[in-house]
Amino acid sequence: MGRGAGMTQAHSENKCTYTEAALREREADLARVQRIAGVGGISIDVAGDMRSWRSPEYLRLHGLPDDVREETHAQWHERVHPDDRENAERALFAALKGTGTTYDNEYRIIRPSDGAVRWVHARAEIERDETGKAQRLVGAHIDVTEQKEAQQALRESEERYRGVLNSMVEGFALLDVKFTIIDVNEEMLRLDGRARDQLIGRSFWDAFPGTRDAPVGALFIRIVEKRAPAALEHEYRWPDGRSMWIELRAYPTSEGGVAIFWHDISARKRASDALRESEERLRSAVQVGGLGLWDWNVLTGEVHWSDEHYRLQDYRRGEIEPSYEAWAQRIHPDDREAAEAAVRHARDSGEEYTQEFRSIHSDGSIHWLSGRGRFFYDREGQPVRMIGAMVDTTERREAEERQTLLLAELQHRVRNILAVVRSVFTRTADDERAISEIVSHFTGRLDALARTQVLVTQSPAGLVDLEALVREEALSVDSAEDPRVTVNGPEVALPRKEAEAIGLAIHELTTNAIKYGALGQRGGALEISWEVNLHHRERRRLVLNWIEQGVPAVPVIPSNQGFGSELIREALPYRLGAETELEFAGGGVRCRISLDLPIEAKVIG
């Protein structure tokens, strides 16, 4: 190659020797400098046949023998890595064909000495003639394999971390020491809803308004100052109104900033809120419903009771350790065996435990409890646990008993009054002759009984005002406003039994008076009066007088010797313990009924 030879060509004898020596020295220095810097020199005869001349360092970099200082373009082309050949050659020719004076290229070679793949960075100057045609290329080669590998490793590492960050189910953001957002991952963008460039480079406080003065802001500032990680659950509300419960963990970075991990816990929060609410509802339901819950570990004997369970069995919390024995101890002795047998039966049969029993409180009061529960078994079928609930059924039981009692009383009364009606009918039929008279008398008596019943049931206490009773009977025969009749007496409340008997008696006397006595006469007069005498402090005696006047002397009316007089003379003494007098004297009927009023018979209203 002519160029290389040219460097050592021109010299004279003496001067030549000196110049030659100096040149050789400079060449050696150049080679040395190249070696030190790892720079291979090259010169290509572009105008000629593209042969190249290479410096010793070039040969070393390219793994070539020391003595091959020249090579053809094809030899170079052969050494370039097959994947880079096309590009490397194209770049070279493009540079030469152009108008520029520099050439810069990077490509891999396969080093012939050891077959290693090396990166080569070539930089060169292109010498051109007046027409701009490239004549010569002089350049330097550096082995950049190490730098290339380091770059590659860095890129791969970055990609790896980016991949990790983006595949995380947590949002990630990186803030610098001034709280500027310098990085975010995909999940963060998804949670936030904005594009990457709307966050990167902005202050966190601006990107997330309201955070600076919130606990989360204080937390970031503290992390930057104290350089210690921290966590926080908070609800963030975006300016558009959207909100999210966020679990946030933040760490100080080596650059003095903050690394933030975000997790959307809205669903969990809602679920735990719902759970808490449902637990609260259950707790208040247990309280309101008076449910005493128990949880019995059959293996250890350990028992847990709810507050209500203590209360139902009249224990105070802390007073005793809940146990099967403590439960059994408070059960009424008469019910204990059955209650315990029911537990054993449930345990052995696997059936539900349902049992009602009485529990005795410390004040001696008895409370009905109804328990339901079931056993749980291990794989071998051994009972390990029993859970159940008790309620106080005392009120329900009492109500049931009251209802039963009421029903029985109702039956008793209805059947008794029917029996009385039956007797009254028999007597009426015995006394009277004509059917029409029987009917009229019987219906009169039945109505009198019914009227009293109405009055009794109208009063909540089952008491009947005596005057109302008298007027009701008089009214039934249009005598209530009769000027011949005077009614006079203090207010007296009669109990049911007394009212029934006296009402019927007044009815009998009234019908008799209309038919034969004072109310059947023009000049007749009837005075009904009563008084209450206090005999002792607790005994009150009612004396009722029925006095008819102005009735011409009448003989004893045979038909009325029957029911009416039997009622007054026999039934009232028998039924009420009353003393009665009944006479058909000159001037009319005189009747006097005296009886003790029960203590509880007080004045109405």
Place this chain on the structure above:
Amino acid sequence: MSGDLTGKKILVVEDEYFIAADLKKELSGRGAVVIGPVGNLMSALSLIKSEQVDAAVLDVNLEGARSYPVMEELGRLSVPYMLLTGYDEWSLPEEWRNIPRITKPCSTDAIVRLLGELIAWHPAS
């Protein structure tokens, strides 16, 4: 089979006059000697003490009180008795549910017939 009531002393405990009076009339008509009738517990118990009673008819509810003490006393003396009541079996205590019982209202005939059976069957009378 209907027993003869002639000369038998029958205690009648019933607080309702007309029913008691009807019973008394009916029993007397059959030749029985009626003890009572009485309408309260105390009188009934004292009659049982003072009189030799062959059989008894008892109302269960006497002025709101139950006639169980009378029933116990009659049972102790082995005197046969029957109940005359407005109550159904379920509202009576279990120990009295087997006692012969007639539910009001009823005919006096039915009572007389049951009394006759009681006396005829009862070995003590």
